[in-house]
Amino acid sequence: MSEIDATPADQAEEGASGGGRKGLWLTLLLIVAGAGAGAAWYLGLFGGGDSEAAEVAAVAGPPIYLDIDSNMVVNFQGGGRLRYLQIGVQVMTRDPAAVEALQAHVPLLRNNLILLFSEQTYETLSSRDGKDALRDAALAEVRGVLPEGYQGSGIESVYFTSFVMQ
Secondary structure (H helix, E strand, O other): OOOOOOOHHHHHHHHHHHHHHHHHHHHHHHHHHHHHHHHHHHOOOOOOHHHHHHHHHHHHOOOEEEEEEEEEEEEEEEOOEEEEEEEEEEEEEOOHHHHHHHHOOHHHHHHHHHHHHHOOEHHHHOOHHHHHHHHHHHHHHHHHHOOHHHOOOOEEEEEEEEEEEO
16 A cells, blocks of 8 residues: 555554554663663773773782781770770771881871770761771871871771771
């Protein structure tokens, strides 16, 4: 049947059946493309900050961990009574020279960390946010102990390898 001979009902039937299939295929194509783009973004295949940070880390070298104290014990206030915190602290860097500089100042660093940990309250340390804030403060203490050339750049992170409150 040609387009001229077709009745409006025939054209509507053709449009509904053919257009419906085209719309379905187009929808499926868009869903698959969106899922693929989402997976590529999640895996970091598009250029972005995360891949640049990974490239910088690869150039800088593998992480080096320095155990400051695996069994530091301090007492602090909590709920009107004296409490104890046993904490293990490790520092991560990629610069061997920063490790040497930090090792020369471990007694000062332990002192500063003990003072920092003993200032805490039980209520603060009971939450994840409180522990993260303490970790950030400990990182600032570690960076503050380092000599002038290493402050802020040599030490990347501080990790609590044990954390027991009583």
